[in-house]
Amino acid sequence: MMIEKHEDRCLKSCMCHAYVRKNWLGSIVFPFSALLQQSEFSDQIDVLQRAQSFKKNCKAIFPNRRITTTVFNDEGIQILVTRYIKALNPPQQLLDIFLHDSNATLDLIARFVSLIPLMPDTLDENGSSDIWMTSERCISLAIGNKEEHAILLCNFFLYFGKKALVLLGTSMLEGHVAYVLTQETDEFLLWNPLTGQCHKQFDSFCPLQSVDCLFDDGNVWFNIQQNNTPMAVNFDYSKESLWKQLLPKHVQGTKAQSIQPKEIIYSDTNKSMVEDIKNRIERTLKCKMMEWRPKQPTRWNRQCTSILRQILPKLELGTGSFVSCEKESEFERLLQFYWVSGFPIQMPYTDVQSVIDAVYKTGIHSSEFPQTEFALAVYIHAYPNNILSVWVYVASLARHQ
Template sequence: MIIEKHEDPYFKSCSRHSHIRKNWLGSIVFPFSALLQQSEFSDQTDVLERALIFNKTCKAMFPNRRITTTVFNGEGLQILVTRYIKALNPPQQFLDMFLHDSNATLDLIARFVSLIPIVPDILDENDGFDIWMTSERCISLAIGNKEEHAILLCNFFLYFGKKALVLLGTSMLEGQVAYVLTQETDEYLLWNPLTGQCHKQFDPFCPLQSVDCLFDDGNVWFNIEQNNTPMAVHFDYSKESFWKQLLPKNFQGTKAHTIQPEEIIYCETNKSMIEDLKNRIERTLKCKMMEWRPKQPTRWNRQCTYILRKILPKLELGTGSFVSSEEESEFERLLQFYWVTGFPIQMPYTDLQSIIDAVYQTGIHSSEFPQTEFALAVYIHPYPNNILSVWVYLASLARHQ
């Protein structure tokens, strides 16, 4: 607003001053990211419509098979699942651990992903209304659903130049699942991101029951074979007689718009916190053991506990002999006087109650042999971003009569 002020009303043309006064009437803010998203949404409208039609067509052909083409991201936008797939870096310490053994590195990475606690996806039955986090968010929160685990593992494998896709299907043990499919030289491998286990396609012990859908960074394929068990499936998704694809081969524009970051930044886990947590778990479990045996004394065998504490770190790394010659001789001395029954429990850390429940369900505390002694050891192996692998080794020792 410009205001003119005159020194003399009769000599208006001789002396004049202008003053600018600002009056706030309100404001409207347009975030630049929002403008980009609106433009992006407009560009993808035809793709989303195609995805909706594709879903209906596939469901009409095989109503019981899973098909997911679009989900909602953390900002509430509906996007193609292909935009979650991008090569991402695993923690650097994993790359340095097995410099000359790529298979061991892949196994370690699969184990790392399996240690991220799982959150149940209550919207699994309503495909198309799921909300998926980015891999970076999954790592920073140290939690994820089945699909987010599979996407993270797939992205790690892509970092190594592997041919990897996310597979949606069902398992006889877990119901609806998301696996990672990798194509090797002469075979296909099926990776369970929740357990870290890898199965060959024709492995009879693979719990995967059906193969319904595949997707990578460029397309989604729906299995239209009559028999969709893993052993019967032809994983050559270029064959239109076996797989129905969402986007035509000449379609452009999906690979460039990933929602994943350029790289993942990891933070180191506080080791002093790990030691405090380990001691707390051990104290709590010992107290619980005594609570669960109110009519019987609970005695602790220090020698056996000492041996178990040495074994647990080796179980996590899975390298070399689990028991040294010294530990083996100490065990042999114990066996001269005791019947020893025990086993290790391994689980991702979520909370203390989950560990208590797992130990209680073993029933090892209910031993009624007279003069029974117990041994308990706890070990926590830290991974980046406070992702923890918890080991509890519990043993009961009954004296020979």
């Protein structure tokens, strides 16, 4: 930096002398990449402003329909929801089970996602202050909200080359929901990532009530059809008379960089830890069953318990017959002497208390038949990253009079 300075140390009669003094104050370097990032940041501001305006216009048309265009990532930066969508690899363990059955593999992957415990929504119902994690963080923490479940399942489906989008709507059972929409050859499928269930568009048993919004890695579409029930919706989002799109066609080709990783690295679940949890749940449930029956004895039927332990591992993957021929004959002999009433309970593992509460709500412990016996079996199927599927089979046995 150059500073020009004039000094005069002579008397008034002397001539004035001037010179330039050079003072070094430091330097600032502007790398070319920073200029590019500044340009990208400016473009991002424009897109975010467009997203807010788009959302406002959509709400003016249908105030009660859901529309989410931007959220905050786990660093507190506001970004487009499209940046969460990217093909990601499921655990290799899941891919190796049904090597020659792609449909069974997709069902298993949907089941895996459903086993990740749900984090309740505690923020703004309109989605304007939502914070979403990446799929990798959702897997590593083994927890996620409804939208994070749907994004993870959508990304897994994209890994298989499926045409998949995240769908925001409402359900008669769960309120605000996020589903995954996949397009098959001649139909659309609706996947509930919290249950792993798949419904065809015209399935009357599908709990989805409204289809409000779709998004993928390139755009967001808002449903402007008068009837937004799944059976009545036309899912051809290329028709602007049916779907209002956030980004115009000339912008869609320039997709924003995804915040997802290149791939997800999975960790093995400790088998001894799983065995300890299983034993703890079984011991605790037996003690609780006796506590819940303070005025009556609680007898355990070992033969029935042994049969139930054979059944549970096969329920997880739905493979083969439930019991072997030997166990089946044992069960038939059991039915000659007892009236057996029971059912399996399946749930993602969060803690032991959640399992206790689920068994207590069944009320099976309240049987007042004389000489009632009980059977209880626990099985835990371990998936990578400590994601566990807990099965509890509880049965009551009353002797024939």
